[in-house]
Amino acid sequence: MEVEQTALPGIGLRHEFTTRSGRRIGIVSHRTGRRDLVIYDPTDPDRACETVKLNDEEADALCELLGAPRIVQRLNALHREVEGLVSLQLPILPGTPYDGRPMGDARVRTRTGASVVAVVRAGQVFASPGPDFVFADGDVVVVVGSPESTASVADILTNG
Helix, strand or coil: CCCEEEEECCCEEEEEEECCCCCEEEEEEECCCCEEEEEEECCEEEEEEEEEEECHHHHHHHHHHHCHHHHHHHHHHHHHHCCCCEEEEEECCCCCCCCCCEHHHHCHHHHHCCEEEEEEECCEEEECCCCCCECCCCCEEEEEECHHHHHHHHHHHHHC
16 A cells, blocks of 8 residues: 655645545645644545544544554464464563663664564554664563564563
């Protein structure tokens, strides 16, 4: 699926795509932080037939409903294609060694060979987080690797 990105001077950024059924959908991310979900008229792709203004909390809820489960579905499909590949969803709990510390401190890839492919925080998905990404209580770390390497990551994030 192709997502088109358009800069809107003085407003922000618009992302649009066309669904398989031919409907055009867009998200306008305003500089103020507000987001608009836009459904375009099927007979005139330049005319919005519906616009839903979303505050941060509403945008986060929509992302949670659409985003996190979709990543897990994609990983599960990948597991069926690649023998020996597994993924784990590991929570960062309060008081565990990496709560409040950068991901790079855990040296997950170096120590285990597994990869952190995403972190889900309050419904927002951070795909491929870098070593400066700071873990927080409540994060769910999505790890991919062999059964042994992902188990080792669980041990590292729990025990240090």
